[in-house]
Amino acid sequence: MDKKKAILVLADGIVFKGFSLGASGEAIGEVVFNTSTMGYQEILTDPSYKGQMVVMTYPLIGNYGINQKDYESRKLFLEGFITKECSPFPSNWRSQISLDDFLKKNGVIGIQGIDTRRLTTHIRDCGVQQGIISTTDFDIASLIQKIQASPGLAGSDLVKTVTCSDVYEWQDVDKDLKESKRYKVVVYDCGVKYNILRKLRDAGCSVLVVPAHTPVQTVFDMNPDGVVLSNGPGDPEAVPYMIENIKGLLGKKPVFGICLGHQLLALTLGLKTYKLKFGHHGGNQPVIDLATKKVEITAQNHNFAVTSPSQGTRQKSPYGDVEITHLNLNDKSVEGLRCHSIPAFSVQYHPEASPGPHDATYLFEQFIEMMKHER
Numbered sequence: 001m002d003k004k005k006a007i008l009v010l011a012d013g014i015v016f017k018g019f020s021l022g023a024s025g026e027a028i029g030e031v032v033f034n035t036s037t038m039g040y041q042e043i044l045t046d047p048s049y050k051g052q053m054v055v056m057t058y059p060l061i062g063n064y065g066i067n068q069k070d071y072e073s074r075k076l077f078l079e080g081f082i083t084k085e086c087s088p089f090p091s092n093w094r095s096q097i098s099l100d101d102f103l104k105k106n107g108v109i110g111i112q113g114i115d116t117r118r119l120t121t122h123i124r125d126c127g128v129q130q131g132i133i134s135t136t137d138f139d140i141a142s143l144i145q146k147i148q149a150s151p152g153l154a155g156s157d158l159v160k161t162v163t164c165s166d167v168y169e170w171q172d173v174d175k176d177l178k179e180s181k182r183y184k185v186v187v188y189d190c191g192v193k194y195n196i197l198r199k200l201r202d203a204g205c206s207v208l209v210v211p212a213h214t215p216v217q218t219v220f221d222m223n224p225d226g227v228v229l230s231n232g233p234g235d236p237e238a239v240p241y242m243i244e245n246i247k248g249l250l251g252k253k254p255v256f257g258i259c260l261g262h263q264l265l266a267l268t269l270g271l272k273t274y275k276l277k278f279g280h281h282g283g284n285q286p287v288i289d290l291a292t293k294k295v296e297i298t299a300q301n302h303n304f305a306v307t308s309p310s311q312g313t314r315q316k317s318p319y320g321d322v323e324i325t326h327l328n329l330n331d332k333s334v335e336g337l338r339c340h341s342i343p344a345f346s347v348q349y350h351p352e353a354s355p356g357p358h359d360a361t362y363l364f365e366q367f368i369e370m371m372k373h374e375r
């Protein structure tokens, strides 16, 4: 394991000195903490982390290595990776390379050997902010200047940097492709996690993935039974072309939004979004279903959220009433919504898990039921 020096500096001047992990150089991004105890490969390959650097709160990461199958997208999009300790001795029958080598191979700059508890409580108390990891420049004033010169996440369209370039059909290599395909689903790829596609395939759907800039008429020409709006990075307000697409879909096709897809659906319905103080990233977020009062433990990864209606759980929209269906029990933020008059619903959390608990898998069946009803 490298014992090369590395430094992490936050925009407000807090400094963490540690050792290099993965590639060398300099990386700038919004620093967010993730409370999952495992699933680091899925986290590293989740495109929603574009523009961000992830600090894992669990102190030992990398102990089961990296394998060929647990990818959640085609590559690593995040800006940096931060851990207390990266295991130099990965041990698992599926492991092919170590976390350190994986980060090196993919050019991701990381830091280890810092007090991640102090870093996490600092972000929790002072709010999310930009940071820089460097293995080359150790001058604090110069590093802060570099952070100040970087644009930050708000207002910039990161979806265009992660979406696929062409339409493709999702094929699960492990599954029998001859099994009957019940419904045809188009997924708008704003940075989609593969497990959303796997779950739709598991539910018996054929799955076509389209780039986020695909005009809605092209989607209608594919004649799907329903459309999924995927997760993705950055500020939902910076993706107006997706809002235009959703306007075209609403009332014409069943729509299911996940995370960024949920925020985009909310904006289209006339609700607003805002930035949380430090976001929700992890696999232990309690969410209540307001209709059944059942609590799900959910996987989450978001820094923006949908603003609650000023009164109650209902709001008028140009598409009829919108109902807030789920709330986060930690901070009461909006976690799900549903349209009353048209087939459309969405959740802020991740029913596909990966990593995280599977309590919310039923939402894929709920979408299937909606498509069945509308057919």
Ligand SMILES: NC(=O)CC[C@H](N)C(=O)O
Pocket: 048, 230, 231, 232, 233, 234, 235, 236, 258, 259, 260, 261, 301, 302, 303, 304, 305
């Ligand atoms: N996982 C996601 O889709 C994230 C949505 C959005 N980028 C946010 O941070 O809130």
